[in-house]
Amino acid sequence: MKTITTLLTGTALTLFLSMVWSVYAQDVTVSEKSFTCIRDGHKIRNTYIRNADPEKLKEAVRIFKNSVPDKEYPVGTILQLVPFEAMVKHPREKFPKSNGWEFFALEVSEAGTKIRDRGDNVVNLSLGAPCLSCHQPAARFDFVCEKGHGCAPIPFDDQKISELQRADARCAKK
Numbered sequence: 001m002k003t004i005t006t007l008l009t010g011t012a013l014t015l016f017l018s019m020v021w022s023v024y025a026q027d028v029t030v031s032e033k034s035f036t037c038i039r040d041g042h043k044i045r046n047t048y049i050r051n052a053d054p055e056k057l058k059e060a061v062r063i064f065k066n067s068v069p070d071k072e073y074p075v076g077t078i079l080q081l082v083p084f085e086a087m088v089k090h091p092r093e094k095f096p097k098s099n100g101w102e103f104f105a106l107e108v109s110e111a112g113t114k115i116r117d118r119g120d121n122v123v124n125l126s127l128g129a130p131c132l133s134c135h136q137p138a139a140r141f142d143f144v145c146e147k148g149h150g151c152a153p154i155p156f157d158d159q160k161i162s163e164l165q166r167a168d169a170r171c172a173k174k
Contacts, residue, residue, distance in 0.1 A: 037171035083168040103131035
């Protein structure tokens with residue numbers, strides 16, 4: 001009996017570890033090099049979307065473009081409205097409070113990007129509040145804020161957002 005119990009415990013542990021490993025094996029590694037010129041992404045309305053996997057990018061674009069409720073963005077999706085902030089999708093287990101989204105406060109210059117802060121407790125400097133507190137009302141849209149998703153308005157209008165995007169110091173001058 002003890003042999004069977006040991007065998008079952010060992011099997012359960014192996015199964016559990018393989019499930020955990022598979023979740024994190026699907027994760028993405030995010031570094032300062034992950035954030036280049038905001039305009040390198042695919043623009044929908046005011047937001048730039050990126051994903052290194054073309055099929056996942058296609059799915060992320062579809063979800064965003066159609067404001068699909070109750071659908072998770074693919075792991076590896078990067079969303080940016082302004083050059084100095086971003087959110088990156090990980091497996092939901094990594095950041096359970098935000099359904100897998102990691103928020104980033106970025107410092108940008110011609111030399112590149114520096115990550116000032118990251119995680120699910122990042123404070124938005126424009127609003128003085130945690131990113132998650134504004135994104136929480138959009139839980140039905142996988143925590144992605146857009147007009148009509150229930151999020152509080154941001155202090156930038158569409159014209160200002162466009163100006164900030166055009167002024168991204170990381171972008172090549174034309």
